[in-house]
Amino acid sequence: MPPVAPTSRQLASDNYAGLCPEALEAMQEANIGHAPGYGDDRWTTEAADLLRGLFETDCDVYFVFNGTAANSLALASLTRSYHSVLCHETAHVETDECGAPEFFSNGTKVLTMAGPEGKVTPAGIRHLVEKRSDIHYPKPKVVSVTQATEQGCVYSPAELRAVGEVARELGLKVHMDGARFANAVAALGCHPADLTWRAGVDVLCFGGTKNGMAVGEAVVFFDRALSAEFAYRCKQAGQLASKMRFLAAPWVGMLRDGAWLRHAGQANRQALRLHALLTPIPGVRPLRPPQANSVFVDLPPGAADAVRGRGWRFYDFIAGAGSRLMTAWDTSDADLEAFAADLRDVLGSSIR
């Protein structure tokens, strides 16, 4: 028997969490009776309308199963095979999608830049675009930003506008990987439109899974011209759900009363609480104050394994440094106190 943590909840990823009640209830409502397939149902229409209302614009919305599909199909719709996508070197599209963006775009190359907090910068974008202008270089076409970043940081509206401006100037489209977009909105307290189309974002992959759904991400095209034939891409990639209502209904459940933002805000607050619990522990060094729903810490040698020996799970070096502790919509105070107590305990006893 593997060791069992004092709680069944973990700090490994927000995708360890189950479904939040709002998502589950909406799925149960959608489960009553029959409904048309392939998105011709009232749930899909309502979810897309709610997203248009949320963003206060007439965007084009699609639902796919996961984030890799959302990102790579969105990027494919913005590029041709000889183009390139510019992103941070730790971006999920570069490091965690098994080449899916390149595959679905038939060869579009992902070009990366370094930078603090997992963020692309106007200077980095300009450098990758202007360093070559010859026919032998894959033509830069898209800049991809992750909000919140893999390092758990958030782009401010001003940072996004600066990216948007340099992108316009250089003829690039802007894609946002928003697997944790809800956490970023909750952290910044600004209008979702100010973090997207008003800052120059052309397409957002809005994550539902890590926010408390079972499955499902929304691909939101603010520039509707870019979504031409997108439905065919989804179908060809195996991303057109025949029982689409079960991807869409949780969005209705989450959006109709603001649960998406409440849960993200709660996860963010728990990251702050965890940071406060860990900071006083001798030898434990948080890398930065949390901005969204993760805490990155350096632990003394042996401590990570020792606390894993008590049943806890979490990743090391996920975005280059430290151990990553991730909170979710359902992370309780007791979970965090139990983790901090176990960490204190192993540091006091087994590590010297």
Ligand SMILES: *Cc1c(COP(=O)(O)O)cnc(C)c1O
């Ligand atoms: C989780 C995540 C995704 C989506 O991953 P899937 O496993 O394909 O759903 C995309 N981007 C980021 C930054 C993520 O953390």
